[in-house]
Amino acid sequence: MAYENLLTEQKDRILYITINRESKLNALNRQTLQELNKAITAAIADQSVGGIIITGAGNKAFVAGADIAEFAGVDQQGGTAIAREGQSNVFDLIANSGKPIIAAVNGFALGGGLELAMACHIRIASDNAKMGLPEVTLGLIPGYGGTQRLTQLVGRGKALEMILTADMVTAEQALQSGLVNAVVPQTELLAKAEEMTAKILSRAPLALAAAIRSVNAAATDGVNGFETEITEFGQCFSTADFKEGVDAFLNKRKPLFTGK
CATH class of the missing domain: 3.90.226.10 (2-enoyl-CoA Hydratase; Chain A, domain 1)
Structure with a gap:
């Protein structure tokens, strides 16, 4: 545009x-x-x-x-x-x-x-x-x-x-x-x-977004930042990027994140 x-x-x-x-x-x-x-x-x-x-x-x-x-x-x-x-x-x-x-x-x-x-x-x-x-x-x-x-x-x-x-x-x-x-x-x-x-x-896109939301929660009125972090942390476990990141770590290779 x-x-x-x-x-x-x-x-x-x-x-x-x-x-x-x-x-x-x-x-x-x-x-x-x-x-x-x-x-x-x-x-x-x-x-x-x-x-x-x-x-x-x-x-x-x-x-x-x-x-x-x-x-x-x-x-x-x-x-x-x-x-x-x-x-x-x-x-x-x-x-x-x-x-x-x-x-x-x-x-x-x-x-x-x-x-x-x-x-x-x-x-x-x-x-x-x-x-x-x-x-x-x-x-x-x-x-x-x-x-x-x-x-x-x-x-x-x-x-x-x-x-x-x-x-x-x-x-x-x-x-x-x-x-x-x-x-x-x-x-x-x-x-x-x-x-x-x-x-x-080079990091996991969904994790990046979750981290930004969690950090922003620290300065948001009426929001418990710790609870936001806990929720975002838990949701990361449902992503393909998490599985890829863990497998890459355990097998000593670079991860290939897809944002899924």
Whole structure:
């Protein structure tokens, strides 16, 4: 499918989604969010896609934030709708995907851009990346899950510091706080994301999805994460991949998982 603001390319089982608004530092306008919803929904349903890498076009920015021009003149009801639709249609869609989604963060990841990266399961940053949630400088707060996911990743104190000061952090500071999983030179960013995605995709697909659901349950209100883990663990025993994995282990060979 052709998109106006996204570039998509599939190599083997990895789908690459590049947010392609370089002149706007890849800011997330309404159309880009709609296209992300369509691209990710299609990838989740496509059996040939095992995992997704999301990045931004150019060297300056992953995503420099939401397109603030679209916020002008919006009232309280409209602002609530922007946040609710964005979270449901894009950010929660990514976080709850049973297929691993990795953010390759190049350059600035600010506001909605950092929220997009945080919704992904794993974040790889280039050494020139800078991240932050500057919404309070506009009289706003993060609205795409930023207050929740940043707290989960770096803890309450650091999350409040970043949100209330609106200060950016460097890639190394993000690594130290647990905001990103790895930092590499910019020229190696996609290669590192590909390497990690390929390693993940060598594992059992149904087990990967079960693991994501179980980890997500830890941060879901009203859900007992331990019970989720127990249930998901038990269900793995009914899969052909489990039988293949055990047989491969016992016979000292590489498993051939089929996602069944």
